[in-house]
Amino acid sequence: MTLSISSFKQLMVLLAGFLCFVPSSAATPLQQVAILPVNNLTTLPIPEERLQILLRDTLQQAGVSVLPAKETALFLSQHRLRYTGGIDRKTAMALQSETGVDGVLIAKVLNYKETFPGRIALTLTLTTNADDPRIRQSGAAALTARDNPGLFERGILHDFKVLEVRAVNEAVAKLLSPSGAPGAARQRYAPALLYRDPDLTFDRPLRIALLPFKNRSPRPYAGEIIAALFAAQLAKLPQVILLDPGTARQTMLANRLIMEGGVSLDQAQTLFGDLQADLLLTGTVSEYVEAENGGVPRILFTAQLLEQRTRRILWSIESRNSGSDGVFFFELGTVLNPCRLAEEMVRAGLATLPPRKES
Secondary structure (H helix, E strand, O other), rough: OOHHHHHHHHHHHHHEEEEEEEOOOOOOOOOOOOOOOOOOOOOOOOOOOHHHHHOOOOOOOOOEEOHHHHHHHHHHHHHOOOOOOOOOOHHHHHHHHOOOOOOOEEEEEEEEEEEOOOOOEEEEEEOOOOOOOOEEEEEEEEEOOOOOHHHHHHOOOOOOOHHHHHHHHHHHHHHHHOOOOOOOHHHHHHHEEEEEEOOOOOOOOOOEEEEEEEEEEOOOOHHHHHHHHHHHHHHHOOOOEEEEEEHHHHHHHHHOOOOOOOOOOHHHHHHHHHHHHOOEEEEEEEEEOOOOOOOOOOEOOOOOOOOOOOOOOEEEEEEEEEEEOOOOOOOOOOOOOOHHHHHHHHHHHHHOOOOOOOO
């Protein structure tokens, strides 16, 4: 696919405009970051190298120092690392000592559809390189070509690369935003069922380990998509210290833990002990239907928090929504990107957590 001269000019103007929106001095205090290869959670091949270059250029334009791609590739090759959806303690320490970077950026592409109407969604998480890897900043974007049709539908984007640039810049802008606020939750996406134990309090920031979400839907990677959106939203909560999911994954692999029916007490004891977590978060995705052939997305998932001291579930939600919820006239406000719908649902679900108590 080639760009016409007019399309190329439009792309450059849009890129320049969004780069002006990204803070000129990055909000992150990190000196240099390494970008891991893009994690593809779609069901089709995507241009991973092109997205990697776009992400790197956008971060550098925003003032973030990025480890050269060749050095990152050399490290991954020497350590034979294939999984790029998270980082464990050993790898984080090795990356810091061998390359000098003090943070790693993990990009996950959740949705990618180039044919009109285009659709794209991604999450970005920035994890510190230390003996206790934590996600300290995050950003996400979920866009479609029809999000802002405007008068006479002149706002519809027919050039997918323009949409792609817009999504990357929006995710980076949120990642580097000084406020880091998760955004307001909308009532129409509130959980259908909610349980919150009075013992769940945040007298201090609590360490949360994010475990894999079980996928019972036909959509491959649906569990990983919902987990990625939980990570992006949890990282913005002041009452939470979010461990990089790669640490939990490594503990599960090392101890051969398989959680087909949920977390057993023995498994929880192992995870709590190794991760030094206060809470474990896991869940199940039962339905994940993407908008196809003029339809709207539908999503159903559950999530639970298991507490370390008593091994009890202190918080659980069941969320089920469609892209047409709350829409009454002329389909205005219809959500066409399933990842945007899921993001709204996750944000509304986490809004039911108690806030951090002021000392």
